[in-house]
Amino acid sequence: MPDILEDADRHCAKTGARLTPLRRRVLELVARSGAPVKAYDLLSQIDRSSTSAKPPTVYRALDFLIEAGLVHRVEALNAFVACPQAGHGHAAVLYVCESCANVTEVQGARPGQENKPPGFTVKRSVIEHYGLCVDCPKP
Amino acid sequence: MPDILEDADRHCAKTGARLTPLRRRVLELVARSGAPVKAYDLLSQIDRSSTSAKPPTVYRALDFLIEAGLVHRVEALNAFVACPQAGHGHAAVLYVCESCANVTEVQGARPGQENKPPGFTVKRSVIEHYGLCVDCPKP
DNA sequence: CCTTAAGGTGTTACGTTATTACATCCGCTC
């Protein structure tokens, strides 16, 4: 797969977003873990390198990365995953395996809008499916 | 609109779920507020009547109500709304107005499964759309 | 009647997640 970090560099160069060392490091940590990562886990991993990171450090970096479309927040898990395709950020559908924690992201196809209430303007959607991926045994 | 509490009574009588006074009271509080309610807000409202409610009290009641399909959790808000139709619980699509906080629930039409990864078995879906309802001014 | 078991609630304590507010620093422009 294409390198997420290089992808992010290119994407930020193009959009003017400032991918600082700290933000890049947080993205790297999120990307390395194949699964959703908790903010405080990131925190303790950063901790090991720098002096002693505090919550706002990592939350600010995550806010930036989400805004830049490089990371998704998994709402029902209070966790974060790297977006495999920089910039597609805000239109993702996530399939989360409850057994192995693997997350698959599907782009496009923003469903549910057909039945939407009349006159409602959608700005942001949270679409997360939980279940079992093809590799995990069905109980 | 049909009375949510009576609806809940009927639904629980049919399914054998035990809608105790405490649980009924929590449902009432959630239903009265037209908007998503926070667990700790419920807590302080219960507080006023009974001696002094603690977090597990309200979280246990909410767990029951969600399980019974009477309440939905709004994942991206850490909040809760009453389901207008008892029992349709687990298949809801929510439209949340970010201006007036009103929530409209649409049943059926569980989208997104067309593009799902091969072999993935969906057990539960979180589908929440955020934006502006028809009554709120567009910025 | 007494015992037992199950489910619900009360209570304490704690763990986890997230934000506010303010200080500091770095790079840029004038």
Add this chain to the structure above:
DNA sequence: GAGCGGATGTAATAACGTAACACCTTAAGG
């Protein structure tokens, strides 16, 4: 080098959620 804006450091605390255990009621079975 003064001033500015964005990024980061730091302390404190708010907001959200759960574990563990005690107690009580209710229903079933002897």
